[in-house]
Amino acid sequence: MEREMHKGDWKCCGCGKAITELPFQPKITNNLTCRDCYASGKVAPKQNGGGERKMFEGDWKCSQCGNSITKLPFEPKGNANLTCIDCYKKSRA
Ligand SMILES: [Zn+2]
Ligand SMILES: [Zn+2]
Numbered sequence: 001m002e003r004e005m006h007k008g009d010w011k012c013c014g015c016g017k018a019i020t021e022l023p024f025q026p027k028i029t030n031n032l033t034c035r036d037c038y039a040s041g042k043v044a045p046k047q048n049g050g051g052e053r054k055m056f057e058g059d060w061k062c063s064q065c066g067n068s069i070t071k072l073p074f075e076p077k078g079n080a081n082l083t084c085i086d087c088y089k090k091s092r093a
Pocket of ligand 2: 063083
């Protein structure tokens with residue numbers, strides 16, 4: 001069974017090669033990878049535009065409840081004013 005290919009004029013974010021066909025219609029065009037780069041697994045999708053988010057691991061402390069924080073979606077500059085996910089959610093609710 002043949003898959004429908006979407007035609008376009010994109011660029012691989014890994015090697016810069018032109019991509020003219022994709023098995024899907026891309027919503028974001030700045031993090032596309034050609035088949036070679038995709039197969040080699042070298043190119044991780046860029047952070048912007050969704051996809052998987054990189055988590056930073058460490059040993060921090062929540063400034064609100066004192067719970068330890070081991071993962072953050074960003075790299076904190078200092079230890080001050082960090083909040084755990086629970087407190088973060090509470091503060092936004
Ligand atoms: Zn490539
Ligand atoms: Zn907390």
